[in-house]
Amino acid sequence: MSTLLNDVQEFITSNPSSVMKSEPIVPERRIARQLGHLDALESEAIHILREVAAECTNPALLFSGGKDSIVLLRLAEKAFRPGRFPFPLLHIDTGHNFPEVIEFRDRRAQQLGERLIVRSMEDSIRQGRVVLRSENQSRNAFQSVTLLDAIAEFRFDACIGGARRDEEKARAKERIFSFRDEFGQWDPKNQRPELWDIYNTRVHPGENIRVFPISNWTELDVWEYIAREELEVPHIYFAHTRDVIRRGTGLLPVSHLVQVQEGEQAENIMVRFRTVGDMSCTCPVESTAVSVGEIIAETAITRITERGATRMDDQTSDASMELRKKEGYF
Amino acid sequence: MSAVENISFDHTELLRFITAGSVDDGKSTLIGRLLHDSKSIFEDQLSAITHTTRRRGMEGVDLSLLTDGLQAEREQGITIDVAYRYFATPKRKFIIADTPGHEQYTRNMVTGASTANLAIILIDARKGVLTQSRRHAYLASLVGIPHLVVAVNKMDLVDYSREVFERIREDFAAFAVGLKLNNIAYIPMSALNGDMVVERGDKLGWYEGTALMDLLEHVPIDHDINLEDFRFPVQLVCRPQTEELHDFRGYMGRIESGFIGVGDAVKVLPSGLTSRIKEIVTYDGAVDHAVAPQSITLTITDHLDISRGDMLVKTEGDIPQVTKEFEAMLCWLSEQSLDPRRKYLVKHTTRVVKALVTRIDYRVDINTLNHEAADTLKMNDIGRVALKMHQPLVCDQYQRNHATGSFIVIDEVNNNTVAAGMICPALN
Numbered sequence: 001m002s003t004l005l006n007d008v009q010e011f012i013t014s015n016p017s018s019v020m021k022s023e024p025i026v027p028e029r030r031i032a033r034q035l036g037h038l039d040a041l042e043s044e045a046i047h048i049l050r051e052v053a054a055e056c057t058n059p060a061l062l063f064s065g066g067k068d069s070i071v072l073l074r075l076a077e078k079a080f081r082p083g084r085f086p087f088p089l090l091h092i093d094t095g096h097n098f099p100e101v102i103e104f105r106d107r108r109a110q111q112l113g114e115r116l117i118v119r120s121m122e123d124s125i126r127q128g129r130v131v132l133r134s135e136n137q138s139r140n141a142f143q144s145v146t147l148l149d150a151i152a153e154f155r156f157d158a159c160i161g162g163a164r165r166d167e168e169k170a171r172a173k174e175r176i177f178s179f180r181d182e183f184g185q186w187d188p189k190n191q192r193p194e195l196w197d198i199y200n201t202r203v204h205p206g207e208n209i210r211v212f213p214i215s216n217w218t219e220l221d222v223w224e225y226i227a228r229e230e231l232e233v234p235h236i237y238f239a240h241t242r243d244v245i246r247r248g249t250g251l252l253p254v255s256h257l258v259q260v261q262e263g264e265q266a267e268n269i270m271v272r273f274r275t276v277g278d279m280s281c282t283c284p285v286e287s288t289a290v291s292v293g294e295i296i297a298e299t300a301i302t303r304i305t306e307r308g309a310t311r312m313d314d315q316t317s318d319a320s321m322e323l324r325k326k327e328g329y330f
Numbered sequence: 331m332s333a334v335e336n337i338s339f340d341h342t343e344l345l346r347f348i349t350a351g352s353v354d355d356g357k358s359t360l361i362g363r364l365l366h367d368s369k370s371i372f373e374d375q376l377s378a379i380t381h382t383t384r385r386r387g388m389e390g391v392d393l394s395l396l397t398d399g400l401q402a403e404r405e406q407g408i409t410i411d412v413a414y415r416y417f418a419t420p421k422r423k424f425i426i427a428d429t430p431g432h433e434q435y436t437r438n439m440v441t442g443a444s445t446a447n448l449a450i451i452l453i454d455a456r457k458g459v460l461t462q463s464r465r466h467a468y469l470a471s472l473v474g475i476p477h478l479v480v481a482v483n484k485m486d487l488v489d490y491s492r493e494v495f496e497r498i499r500e501d502f503a504a505f506a507v508g509l510k511l512n513n514i515a516y517i518p519m520s521a522l523n524g525d526m527v528v529e530r531g532d533k534l535g536w537y538e539g540t541a542l543m544d545l546l547e548h549v550p551i552d553h554d555i556n557l558e559d560f561r562f563p564v565q566l567v568c569r570p571q572t573e574e575l576h577d578f579r580g581y582m583g584r585i586e587s588g589f590i591g592v593g594d595a596v597k598v599l600p601s602g603l604t605s606r607i608k609e610i611v612t613y614d615g616a617v618d619h620a621v622a623p624q625s626i627t628l629t630i631t632d633h634l635d636i637s638r639g640d641m642l643v644k645t646e647g648d649i650p651q652v653t654k655e656f657e658a659m660l661c662w663l664s665e666q667s668l669d670p671r672r673k674y675l676v677k678h679t680t681r682v683v684k685a686l687v688t689r690i691d692y693r694v695d696i697n698t699l700n701h702e703a704a705d706t707l708k709m710n711d712i713g714r715v716a717l718k719m720h721q722p723l724v725c726d727q728y729q730r731n732h733a734t735g736s737f738i739v740i741d742e743v744n745n746n747t748v749a750a751g752m753i754c755p756a757l758n
């Protein structure tokens with residue numbers, strides 16, 4: 001009656017190591033079997049990138065110099081070489097970025113020979129479009145203003161980003177093609193159903209979509225892919241000694257933005273960053289991993305989610321990410 | 331357990347599954363249990379939900395909170411949309427489409443099911459097979475999910491009774507025959523206590539089958555992909571026009587089904603022109619063969635006019651239909667009902683065409699599975715319709731080939747995705 005169950009049991013008892021030897025293998029089946037989950041994820045992402053290129057009039061790829069967007073660039077190479085990328089790279093510079101990451105960003109764009117557009121929050125602040133309470137305040141939440149301005153300036157109708165659904169609860173329901181209204185806002189109740197791999201890319205002028213080709217990747221997948229593709233990442237992803245202070249449950253890197261306060265003490269310890277965002281709120285984790293392999297090993301056993309460990313601003317409330325997304329943050 | 335040495339992710343397969351059940355059957359608890367017992371829950375999530383459980387005045391950890399999504403839903407206390415979760419074991423990587431089983435959410439289940447290899451249908455052991463279970467089974471069969479697991483949950487509340495389990499299994503099986511569902515596994519479990527989810531527990535000694543996690547890790551899924559019929563919808567044409575690649579003309583796309591080798595004879599549809607594969611280009615170099623679902627770039631030996639929306643198939647073997655008309659099962663997803671007087675857009679593979687619903691054959695009452703006459707389809711309705719396209723599509727019937735048999739319907743005015751379609755076998 002339950003054929004599936006019988007199949008499974010038979011397979012386990014008759015052939016504990018593999019089911020492959022028990023049947024004649026045609027060549028296509030052999031090739032298919034060599035494809036692992038990274039190949040499946042890669043092929044899905046390439047397919048998505050090509051759909052954007054074919055159907056959107058004026059897309060851009062958000063490149064921050066962080067690991068997820070580094071993976072996106074490799075996927076774009078796989079999708080479009082030997083041709084050029086059918087879109088420019090866009091970086092929203094908060095002015096609080098790690099200098100190593102900015103240096104890396106510029107070098108990588110140059111290596112690829114692709115166009116890099118940088119729009120900076122400093123300009124938005126100077127124009128009075130962004131008003132901060134203090135110079136040292138986290139700027140993550142305000143990136144949306146500069147991003148939306150850049151979208152309007154260049155009339156981008158699609159922005160490709162490296163967000164993943166495993167990062168945060170509010171992202172678990174995010175579509176791969178995520179629709180934003182004229183105000184750049186995300187309405188969780190008004191998302192288009194997404195079926196099979198048929199994507200609805202249509203927007204009216206002024207509206208746009210955010211596209212997340214690596215939605216289905218986890219942090220571990222990203223690192224495995226970086227290892228497999230031998231991708232260079234900024235040094236601060238690897239363990240290094242740094243002055244940090246313990247604040248709340250996290251570590252904060254000492255910099256011109258984060259200074260030691262009364263009752264706090266800076267420590268010089270081995271840390272690495274799991275994300276590389278705003279310097280004022282991106283927390284490193286204690287680590288001795290100095291290679292991608294060691295990072296993978298650490299990630300595989302890590303007990304703390306990426307954002308929980310590394311973003312002070314997400315911890316404010318259970319729903320803080322969701323609120324920021326509604327405002328146009330990607 | 332030393333996780334590192336046990337984990338080898340090199341060639342792990344990807345299994346996508348959905349969970350369906352009525353409210354309170356224990357879906358969230360089951361997912362929480364899978365994540366928890368496979369050690370995929372991260373500590374900050376665990377401490378956040380322990381915190382929330384206490385705030386709500388309860389004890390311990392409510393595993394169902396792990397899968398709660400957005401703020402609005404948390405306030406209403408129900409899940410209203412498909413959420414995706416990820417976990418991995420040393421054997422496989424899993425993507426769960428968590429689809430709420432509430433009455434009006436047929437569309438969520440169809441959405442989640444469209445990419446799933448496997449569906450878990452939850453049944454409360456005390457309640458047995460209900461209308462909702464039948465509906466979930468029907469949707470699973472409609473969308474053609476290759477594997478089905480019937481999880482008879484809350485066995486602890488029926489004293490882990492074998493008789494109760496057997497009766498539910500017989501009920502379900504009797505119903506499933508009519509739906510042509512045959513790959514069904516039945517598992518008794520207690521998601522709350524963890525029996526037969528990841529661990530076997532010691533209460534269900536009479537049950538000889540596999541525990542759920544065992545099954546998820548081992549069910550053979552490589553036959554889920556159609557490797558017979560080569561289907562290559564062209565997404566983009568690559569013409570770098572640089573000096574060294576002056577004459578390069580590559581057709582970029584993903585192999586939706588089947589496989590291809592250098593030298594194979596191919597036909598371009600809808601034009602019907604033929605040629606041979608010259609190269610299979612990838613970023614990592616040229617290869618001799620490629621299979622679904624790889625994304626590749628093809629060059630051919632002749633100079634043909636090929637563009638996005640065309641499909642390459644092999645000249646030998648089954649050939650798709652090139653047609654402006656077909657019948658299809660439609661699942662209506664939008665609050666705005668189907669208006670047969672209006673033109674819609676159909677997106678099918680890489681083609682977008684204008685289309686008209688020329689006839690509604692019937693609407694399915696998904697509780698009784700009876701066919702009813704209908705002059706429209708409302709949100710969550712499923713019906714059989716005839717469609718007429720402005721331009722031809724290159725398609726297969728859905729049951730044979732999901733990728734070339736599925737389409738979405740888009741409202742031309744507001745650009746919303748309003749329906750999901752599955753092409754029926756041609757009548758003649």
Ligand SMILES: Nc1nc2c(ncn2[C@@H]2O[C@H](COP(=O)(O)OP(=O)(O)O)[C@@H](O)[C@H]2O)c(=O)[nH]1
Pocket residue numbers: 351352353354355356357358359360394483484485486487519520521522523
């Ligand atoms: N006794 C018992 N209760 C369960 C079991 N699984 C879930 N429950 C309870 O049933 C209720 C509904 O479970 P939940 O997972 O929220 O159901 P959902 O609506 O399907 O997601 C909760 O109070 C759970 O604790 C089980 O196996 N045994």
